[in-house]
Amino acid sequence: MVWFKKARILIFFVFCLIFLICFNKKIYAADEFETSYEINYFVNHDASVSVKQKINLTNKLANIYASQYQVSLGTTRIRSVWANDNSGSIVPQVIKGENTTTIKLSFSEKVVGKGNTLSFTLGYISDDYAMKNGRVLEIGIPKIAETSDLSDYSVNLTIPYSFESPAFIMPQPSNITQSDKGNVYFFNKQVLQDKGIFAAFGNFQVMDFNLKYHLYNKNNKQYFYQIALPPDTDFQKVFYDTLSPLPEKVEVDQDGNWLASYLIKASSNLEVTATGSAQIFINPQDSSYFKKDVDQSSYLISQKYWESDNPEIKALASQLKTPLNIYNFLVNNLIYDYAKVEGQPERMGALSVLNNKDSAICMEFTDLFIALARAAGIPAREVNGFAYTNNPKLRPLSLSQDILHAWPQYYDQKQQLWLSIDPTWGNTTGGIDFFHKLDLNHFAFVFHGLDSEYPFSPGSYKDVNDKQKDVDIKFSNQDINLQKKVKVDINLASKQTAGLAIKGTVRIYNQGNYALYNQTLTYSSTDLNIEEKKIMIDVLPPFGFFELKLNFPKTSIFLSDDKKVLFNFDNQDYSHIINIKSVFPSPIGGGLDKVFTMISTFLKKLAKVKS
Numbered sequence: 001m002v003w004f005k006k007a008r009i010l011i012f013f014v015f016c017l018i019f020l021i022c023f024n025k026k027i028y029a030a031d032e033f034e035t036s037y038e039i040n041y042f043v044n045h046d047a048s049v050s051v052k053q054k055i056n057l058t059n060k061l062a063n064i065y066a067s068q069y070q071v072s073l074g075t076t077r078i079r080s081v082w083a084n085d086n087s088g089s090i091v092p093q094v095i096k097g098e099n100t101t102t103i104k105l106s107f108s109e110k111v112v113g114k115g116n117t118l119s120f121t122l123g124y125i126s127d128d129y130a131m132k133n134g135r136v137l138e139i140g141i142p143k144i145a146e147t148s149d150l151s152d153y154s155v156n157l158t159i160p161y162s163f164e165s166p167a168f169i170m171p172q173p174s175n176i177t178q179s180d181k182g183n184v185y186f187f188n189k190q191v192l193q194d195k196g197i198f199a200a201f202g203n204f205q206v207m208d209f210n211l212k213y214h215l216y217n218k219n220n221k222q223y224f225y226q227i228a229l230p231p232d233t234d235f236q237k238v239f240y241d242t243l244s245p246l247p248e249k250v251e252v253d254q255d256g257n258w259l260a261s262y263l264i265k266a267s268s269n270l271e272v273t274a275t276g277s278a279q280i281f282i283n284p285q286d287s288s289y290f291k292k293d294v295d296q297s298s299y300l301i302s303q304k305y306w307e308s309d310n311p312e313i314k315a316l317a318s319q320l321k322t323p324l325n326i327y328n329f330l331v332n333n334l335i336y337d338y339a340k341v342e343g344q345p346e347r348m349g350a351l352s353v354l355n356n357k358d359s360a361i362c363m364e365f366t367d368l369f370i371a372l373a374r375a376a377g378i379p380a381r382e383v384n385g386f387a388y389t390n391n392p393k394l395r396p397l398s399l400s401q402d403i404l405h406a407w408p409q410y411y412d413q414k415q416q417l418w419l420s421i422d423p424t425w426g427n428t429t430g431g432i433d434f435f436h437k438l439d440l441n442h443f444a445f446v447f448h449g450l451d452s453e454y455p456f457s458p459g460s461y462k463d464v465n466d467k468q469k470d471v472d473i474k475f476s477n478q479d480i481n482l483q484k485k486v487k488v489d490i491n492l493a494s495k496q497t498a499g500l501a502i503k504g505t506v507r508i509y510n511q512g513n514y515a516l517y518n519q520t521l522t523y524s525s526t527d528l529n530i531e532e533k534k535i536m537i538d539v540l541p542p543f544g545f546f547e548l549k550l551n552f553p554k555t556s557i558f559l560s561d562d563k564k565v566l567f568n569f570d571n572q573d574y575s576h577i578i579n580i581k582s583v584f585p586s587p588i589g590g591g592l593d594k595v596f597t598m599i600s601t602f603l604k605k606l607a608k609v610k611s
Helices: 311-320 323-333 350-354 362-375 423-428 592-610
Strands: 003-005 008-010 016-019 024-027 033-043 049-059 068-073 078-085 088-090 093-096 101-106 117-126 130-133 136-141 152-159 166-170 175-178 183-187 197-201 204-217 223-229 236-244 249-252 258-264 268-281 380-387 405-412 417-420 442-448 471-475 486-492 495-497 502-510 516-525 530-540 545-552 561-569 572-581
Touching: 033 136, 068 117, 078 101, 101 117, 136 152, 152 197, 204 223, 204 258, 223 236, 223 268, 258 268, 268 442, 311 323, 311 350, 311 362, 323 362, 323 423, 350 362, 362 380, 362 405, 362 423, 405 423, 405 442, 486 561, 486 572, 502 516, 502 530, 516 545, 530 545
Parallel strands: 033 152, 495 572
Antiparallel strands: 003 008, 016 024, 033 049, 049 117, 068 101, 078 088, 078 117, 093 101, 130 136, 136 197, 152 183, 166 197, 175 183, 204 268, 204 471, 223 258, 236 268, 249 258, 380 405, 380 442, 405 417, 486 502, 502 545, 516 530, 516 561, 561 572
């Protein structure tokens, strides 16, 4: 049903018609016929799709008839092609090219006369319209290029009951019914409106990962090196089984990247391995940590590869104005360069690809979106990560390191969320909508917003010529084992000389396998007249820690006693005893320190009253 050309999916048909008066073969335009389609897609249990097209060609003229039909599909992964008309079976001619399959039908039945209709059926099995990975069945059916030329066009999509309930279906079906084979989703011409069908069945996806980082310190002194660990986002939750060796610390930058620091000795190498699982969600998770305002000005700045201050880019951005218009411009105007991916592609940047539209890969789609969005006053940034595809011709991957992918995000101020889109796949899949919903196959590794190049994505921590695979991702059906473990380390002296300030630290270590958010650390001491204080910890990534410096007021120089400091984190109480001793003997049997304490308390209360 579809024809793949210059990375766009189109559909066409050619009718060889015979002019009856002169008996000469003549090819007429398609508008000599009124055409209607009824297409049925049935998803099999192995995620292959059985396609059945019922096609009606009604003559608009009295002296012509259709003798041949030709259709090109934007895939080579079809099989079991068959066809018939009212005269019986038709032997299809199937021609497979590099990226396309052409099917030709020759009709033995000659339907002549204005208003008369030739009806025939074409069927085949596609291995590209659906895929079942892990917990999710995903459907991606390309659009017909010109539905306006059709008198009628409808689609029935049947999903067996064995698959999970839909996470989303775009566009929304006109009607939903049930049959003995499964749920049937009906789409009419008005609903489709030159759109493909994009759907996912299953609430979330789980991907297991095994990542390797190769760090090289070629200097003659030790250095700290940082690596980017896949982080949580509003659409993904990451769980770590191992991180070996353990880092000195894990920090979260303004872009939300998790950066693990390692101290590497002079002229030494270090290999780091991270394993775990990631849950990928269709809808944003309910977390106040992610749903918040960002410093939008940081994401409007012109940078290397994002020349948002260039006059040509600014002029185009002033016309496009919105994220959707920018997305559609990229989908409709850039041409994916499959040959470019075969080597070591050099990143062009936004301005260069704007003037070389036929030489784009995912980096160029992403860079141009970001530059145009920033020029239009829309905060935007880049995502590097893993994206699963079962057909790299339809959903190509472009980053050279471990064949990864890049896609853009823009900040939606109303929702207070970073929203991911994929104009590259929107271009190469023939108009499947990767703007309003991203699929469950995109796993974010790093974000580039403050810097167009840093931090580096997993898979790039190695020499350029190193061909070893450092990114291993597999789908999983297993439930994730949540491991929550917190260590509270109170670093205060056990013995203290009276009259001196009490200083120390408290560290909260996250030794579990997932991040903790919006946690509260409290501390107080009635013995030392310290009122309860609350410290908010926005995020504590796995293998990370939070450190609070403590500085308690001086005590009486005559104080000699054990004093208790109380801490609470995650509803767990912790206490620390400080044995305070005075260097001065107490002349009243140890009671002088109490007098000083009472006087100090009175003065504090008096100060509050006056204020």
